[in-house]
Amino acid sequence: MTIEHIEIRRAHINLVSPFRTSFGVEVDRDLLYVHVVGSDEEGWGECVAMAAPLYSSEYVDGCDEVMTRYLLPMITPTMTAQEFVLAASSIRGNFMAKAAVETALLDYQLRRDKMSLATFLGATQTRVASGVSVGIQSTTEELLETVSGYLAQGYVRIKLKIEPGLDIERVRAVREAFGDDMLLQVDANSAYTIDDASHLAKLDEFNLLLIEQPLPEEDLIGHVELSKKIGTPICLDESITTFDVARGALDIGACSIINIKPGRVGGYLESKKIHDLCVSRGVPVWCGGMLETGIGRAANLALAALPGFTLPGDTSASSRYFTQDVTDPFVLRDGYIDVPNTVGIGVRPIADVLDAMSSKSTKYVVSP
Numbered sequence: 001m002t003i004e005h006i007e008i009r010r011a012h013i014n015l016v017s018p019f020r021t022s023f024g025v026e027v028d029r030d031l032l033y034v035h036v037v038g039s040d041e042e043g044w045g046e047c048v049a050m051a052a053p054l055y056s057s058e059y060v061d062g063c064d065e066v067m068t069r070y071l072l073p074m075i076t077p078t079m080t081a082q083e084f085v086l087a088a089s090s091i092r093g094n095f096m097a098k099a100a101v102e103t104a105l106l107d108y109q110l111r112r113d114k115m116s117l118a119t120f121l122g123a124t125q126t127r128v129a130s131g132v133s134v135g136i137q138s139t140t141e142e143l144l145e146t147v148s149g150y151l152a153q154g155y156v157r158i159k160l161k162i163e164p165g166l167d168i169e170r171v172r173a174v175r176e177a178f179g180d181d182m183l184l185q186v187d188a189n190s191a192y193t194i195d196d197a198s199h200l201a202k203l204d205e206f207n208l209l210l211i212e213q214p215l216p217e218e219d220l221i222g223h224v225e226l227s228k229k230i231g232t233p234i235c236l237d238e239s240i241t242t243f244d245v246a247r248g249a250l251d252i253g254a255c256s257i258i259n260i261k262p263g264r265v266g267g268y269l270e271s272k273k274i275h276d277l278c279v280s281r282g283v284p285v286w287c288g289g290m291l292e293t294g295i296g297r298a299a300n301l302a303l304a305a306l307p308g309f310t311l312p313g314d315t316s317a318s319s320r321y322f323t324q325d326v327t328d329p330f331v332l333r334d335g336y337i338d339v340p341n342t343v344g345i346g347v348r349p350i351a352d353v354l355d356a357m358s359s360k361s362t363k364y365v366v367s368p
């Protein structure tokens, strides 16, 4: 069985409601799927990059370009995901582009080997507890209403997006409305500087699980300083781009928790390495999200089923994002989502749905 061609599928989907963060407002997703087609099997991967380079330096048109120009030409008919990762390491950065290609290759080879991604990665759970990431709302009233709706659906942990000016009082309002027992954390998406340390220390009284990425991606040392000035545990998202960065961040005390997003670290193989590192050091990890459709979500759920994922992830149900997902929808049951357990990532796009969403399909022939 050999790889014959790779399709880059571009598509578009609307979010059920605008998602505002400290870096911008998302109303839809500009999608890029990698589709590996072989003689008798296929594999799918979803690129997590956003339309614009606001969360990180990568963006979807740039990923398309780097795949087309550099990554896809590296692929040979018999190449494994592991071999691809090694070959692609000659290209700097571009982790989201690499991750999407890696996932499609992994899905393809695991389908051939009749093994699920969850089993391949070493999953120990059959379902994972799910949290939800709540965007910045226009008013406190709207925020309370939104959180109340998610709690009613059964989400076991709430994450509030914050930014300067819409932080302390918003968190206070949510704590007052829903009590001290609710699992609560915040995500700043790099919106603060080290000069805000005493301001961020005002979050200490709310017993948050963590504060995610308060300072810029590159400011690891700033996070070390900040960790000495605030009581809330620091979790890094944007800063953790590779296994080596994760190890260094833990060594210097820049964070005590890590958000693993496979797209941000170049794929599931690197994610597994970071997970294993954190387990060996007793550092909790959780699985982040990038507003993925069912393709990316399925693979994230497999990863989130590993034993080190002791905190609920941003692995919400399809309905939190889309009215019609591109795969069969993932549903929340008693606060949990089932981990796909069939071969590969366990799902495929529904052809008619994907076709209706698609804007462009480009085919790259893989030559020996």
Ligand code: OSB
Pocket (backbone or CB within 6 Å): 055, 132, 133, 187, 189, 237, 288, 289, 290, 291, 292, 314, 315, 316
């Ligand atoms: O920082 O975790 C983030 C979404 C897009 C980009 C960055 C982030 C997020 C989220 C939502 O917080 C996660 C999700 O539900 O997929």
Ligand code: MG
Pocket (backbone or CB within 6 Å): 187, 189, 212, 213, 237, 238, 288
């Ligand atoms: Mg984040």
